[in-house]
Amino acid sequence: MKWRFPLLAVLLVSLFIGTTACEDPSSVGLGLVGDDATPRTDTLTVDALSPLNQASVTGNTNQILVGTVDDPALGLMEAQGYINFARSEDDLTSPTAPVDSVFLEFEPGYVYGDTTATLTLELFDIQTDEQWSAQGARSDTSLTTGDLITSTTFSAADTLVTVRLPASWIAANEDVLITAPEEFNEAFRGFKLTARRDASGAIIGAGQQGLRLAIFSQAQRTDATPQSPITSLERRGGGTLPADRVLVQDGFAPSEDLNVPNGAFFTIDFSVASLPETALNGADLRLFADTTVFDATPPGFVRPRPDNLRLVAVDGDGDVVFEDEQGQVTVFEAQVFFTEDGQLRFRDPATNSARSLRRYVQEARLDALPDAVAGLELRFPTNQNTINPVVLRGPMAPSDVLPRLYVTFTTE
Numbered sequence: 001m002k003w004r005f006p007l008l009a010v011l012l013v014s015l016f017i018g019t020t021a022c023e024d025p026s027s028v029g030l031g032l033v034g035d036d037a038t039p040r041t042d043t044l045t046v047d048a049l050s051p052l053n054q055a056s057v058t059g060n061t062n063q064i065l066v067g068t069v070d071d072p073a074l075g076l077m078e079a080q081g082y083i084n085f086a087r088s089e090d091d092l093t094s095p096t097a098p099v100d101s102v103f104l105e106f107e108p109g110y111v112y113g114d115t116t117a118t119l120t121l122e123l124f125d126i127q128t129d130e131q132w133s134a135q136g137a138r139s140d141t142s143l144t145t146g147d148l149i150t151s152t153t154f155s156a157a158d159t160l161v162t163v164r165l166p167a168s169w170i171a172a173n174e175d176v177l178i179t180a181p182e183e184f185n186e187a188f189r190g191f192k193l194t195a196r197r198d199a200s201g202a203i204i205g206a207g208q209q210g211l212r213l214a215i216f217s218q219a220q221r222t223d224a225t226p227q228s229p230i231t232s233l234e235r236r237g238g239g240t241l242p243a244d245r246v247l248v249q250d251g252f253a254p255s256e257d258l259n260v261p262n263g264a265f266f267t268i269d270f271s272v273a274s275l276p277e278t279a280l281n282g283a284d285l286r287l288f289a290d291t292t293v294f295d296a297t298p299p300g301f302v303r304p305r306p307d308n309l310r311l312v313a314v315d316g317d318g319d320v321v322f323e324d325e326q327g328q329v330t331v332f333e334a335q336v337f338f339t340e341d342g343q344l345r346f347r348d349p350a351t352n353s354a355r356s357l358r359r360y361v362q363e364a365r366l367d368a369l370p371d372a373v374a375g376l377e378l379r380f381p382t383n384q385n386t387i388n389p390v391v392l393r394g395p396m397a398p399s400d401v402l403p404r405l406y407v408t409f410t411t412e
Contacts, residue, residue, distance in 0.1 A: 041406055041407065041408045042274070042275065042406075042407050042409075043404055043405070043406055043407075044271070044272070044274075044275075044404065044405045044407065046285075046395065046402070046403035046404060046405060049246045049287075049392060049394050049395065049403065055138040055139045055140045055233075055251075055252065056138065056139050056233075056250055056251045056252070056380060057136060057137065057138055057139070057382055058137065058138065058139045058141075058229075058230055058231040058232075058233070058251060058385050059133075059134035059135060059136055059137025059138070059141065059228070059229070059230045060134045060135055060137075060228065060229065060230075061229060061231070061382070061383060061384060061385035062207055062208060062383055062384060062385060063109070063110060063205040063206055063207040063208065063210075063229065063231075063385050064081030064082070064083055064193065064205065064206060064211075064229045064230070064231050064385070065079035065081060065110070065203050065204070065205045065231045065233070065251075065385065065386075065387065066079055066080065066081045066119075066121065066193045066194060066195050066203065066204060066205070066206075067079055067113070067119055067156075067195040067201075067202050067203035067204050068195055068197055068199065068200040068201075068203065069112055069113035069114075069200060069201065069202050069203045070113075070200040070201075070238065071113070071239060071303065072239075072296050072297065072298065073239060073241070073293050073294055073296065073297075074235075074239040074241075074247070074249070074389060075235055075236070075237055075238035075239025076200060076235070076236045076237050076238050076239075077203065077233065077234070077235050077236070077252070077387060078197070078203075078233070078234045078235075078236055079203045079231055079232070079233050079387070080192060080193065080194045080231070080232045081192070081193040081194075081229065081230070081231050081232075082126065082134070082141075082143050082190065082191075082192050082193075082228070082229070082230040082231075082232070083190050083191055083193065083211060083226050083227075083228070083229050083230075084126070084131075084132070084188065084189065084190030084226070084227040084228045085188060085190060085213040085224035085225065085226055085227060086181075086184070086185040086188075086224060086225060086227045087181040087184050087185060087222065087223075087224045087225075088181060088225075089181045089182055089185070091181055091222075093220075093222070094178055094179065094180055094181070094184075094222065095177055095178045095215045095216075095217040095220065095222045096178055096217050096218060097174060097178050097217070098174070098217065099170050099174050099177050099178065099215060099216070099217045100216045100217055100218070101164065101165075101170070101216045102164075102165040102169075102170055102177065102213065102214065102215050102216070103162050103163065103164055103165065103213075103214045103216075104123065104162070104163040104165065104191070104211075104212075104213055104214075105160065105161075105162055105163075105210075105211070105212040105213075105214060106121070106160075106161040106162075106163065106193075106206050106210065106211060107159060107160050107161070107206050107207075107209075107210030107211070108156070108158060108159065108161065108204040108205065108206055108210070109205060109206060109207055109210055110204060110205030110206075110207075110304070110386065111156050111157075111202055111203075111204050111205075111302055112202060112203045112204075112302065112303060112304060112386075112387055112388075113156070113201055113202030113203055113301060113302065113303075114156065114201040114202050114298070114300055114301055115156050115157055115202070115300050115301075115302055116155070116156065116157065116201075116300055117155070117156045117199065117201025117202040118153060118154070118155055118156075118199060118201070119153070119154060119155075119156060119195045119196070119199060119201065119202065119204065120151050120152070120153045120195060120196040120199065121151060121152050121153075121154060121161060121163060121193060121194075121195055122148055122150075122151045122193070122194045122195065122196060123148070123149045123150050123151065123163055123165075123191050123192075123193060124145040124146060124147070124148060124149060124191060124192040124193075124194070125145060125146040125147075125149060125169075125189065125191065125192075126143050126144070126145055126146075126189045126190045126191060126192055127144045127145060127146045127189070128143065128144060128189055131186065131189070132189070132190075132228065133228060134228035134229060134230045137230045139231060139232060139233040139251045139252060140232065140233075140234075141230055141232055142232055143192065143230075145192045149165065149166065149169050149191075150163060150164070150165060150166050150169070151163075151196070152164075156201065156202040156204055176188055177215055178217070184224070188224070190227075190228070203387060205385070205386070208225075208226045208229060211225075211226040211229075212224070212225065212226070229385075231251065231385055233251045233252050233387065234252075235252055241293060241391060242290075242293065244393075244394040244395070244396040244397065245290060245293065245391050245392065245393070245394060246391070246392040246394055247389060247390075247391055247392075248306075248309075248378060248389065248390050248391075248392060249387060249388070249389035249390075250306065250380040250384070250385070250386045250387055250388050250389075251380075251385070251386065251387050252387070272361055272364045272365040272407075273365075275361075275365045275407060275409070276409060277365065277366065278409050278410065279362070279409065279410070280358050280361060280362045280365075280407055280408065280409050281358075281408045281409055281410060282358055282406075282407070282408040283356075283357045283358040283360070283361045283405065283406070283407050283408075284345065284346065284357075284405070284406040284407075284408075285311070285345070285346045285357060285403075285404075285405045285406075286343050286344065286345050286346075286403065286404055286405075286406070287343065287344040287392050287393070287403045288342060288343055288344070288392065288393045288397065288401040288402075288403065289338070289342045289343070289344060289390050289391060289392060289393070290342075290391045290392065290393050291342060291391075293391050294391075303388075303389065304386065304388045305338065305388055305389075305390060306380065306386070306388040306389075306390055307384075307388075308335050308336055308337060308381065309335070309336035309344070309378055309379065309380060309381075310335060310336065310378070310379045310380070310381060311335075311336060311346050311357065311376055311377070311378055311379075312376070312377055312379060313360060313369075313373045313375075313376060313377075314373070314374060314375065314376070314377045315372040315373065315374050316372075316374040318377065321370060321372045321373050335347050336378070344390070344392070360376070361405070361407055
């Protein structure tokens with residue numbers, strides 16, 4: 001399901017000359033100003049941050065998440081993982097009957113919540129007639145599963161969780177386990193991993209390199225490696241943010257029943273009509289995070305911050321805009337990084353790059369944006385899979401933390 005781009009996202013534009021912001025922006029783009037030109041920086045205040053309604057893609061990302069966490073600021077959140085396994089077809093050996101034991105090895109490397117929490121990992125068979133794919137799977141994806149196979153208890157601080165599959169499961173699946181790799185890869189369907197809901201201390205994650213299915217027969221170990229990871233995420237209640245805040249959190253699908261906004265993405269619009277029709281030397285968009293909403297975090301509770309974000313141009317359906325039939329991405333992509341004082345700043349790949357924020361502003365001013373471009377969207381990297389949040393200050397924030405865009409150009 002695609003989100004609809006919010007209509008009439010009207011922006012008040014405050015135009016200042018020089019250094020009207022809380023820090024000096026005058027260095028933006030100066031490296032491109034010629035000796036015979038005078039640099040000038042204008043500040044455009046962004047007046048609309050619009051939460052969007054699209055779930056993140058969690059299929060084929062670098063880890064799966066499992067667990068339940070009751071975040072005092074953001075509410076009760078649950079993660080379930082789906083994972084398949086495959087054996088290398090270059091391996092000419094296969095386990096032989098009888099299969100002595102089978103273990104799922106799970107190495108946690110990510111924790112959100114109480115680092116001292118105890119979790120009960122539960123394992124289910126995935127029941128489908130055909131092999132399934134994680135390509136493009138969203139965080140609200142679910143697969144049909146059978147009865148509980150087994151469970152094991154572990155700590156969120158553990159670095160290795162070993163789940164022994166019961167003898168009844170081995171007996172029911174031995175024919176598949178001892179087949180040649182090609183047949184195993186076609187027949188095996190994988191597992192669903194959950195954590196028992198009666199404990200809501202943490203959500204933990206394991207990367208693909210930290211997941212293995214170990215098959216033992218006649219003292220020989222055969223490993224199957226993870227394939228097609230998907231994380232399914234659900235926000236199940238609680239949590240209230242102050243008014244005029246925008247929550248940006250990786251992974252979650254929207255929910256209209258909760259006080260916490262569930263927009264994993266938002267758009268940014270601004271008016272550029274007041275800018276001169278001259279070449280721009282730089283564009284620097286800055287947003288301000290509100291960390292005070294997390295002041296009541298209990299001791300030992302960790303809430304990782306996003307490492308980086310992306311700013312991309314999208315069409316009215318929320319799809320990244322493409323320039324041609326070959327899939328050449330049209331302009332406008334920048335990485336986001338945090339400063340020490342809590343700003344989110346946007347760094348272009350290169351100042352003259354075809355995929356730059358500077359070019360976006362330039363073409364918007366000249367009314368030369370591709371017809372399909374509806375605006376900008378803040379996204380999490382698709383190769384990562386977390387529930388890392390950031391809460392942004394909105395347009396009604398105090399003037400020193402208003403979202404703003406610095407644009408630098410030259411005057412003769």
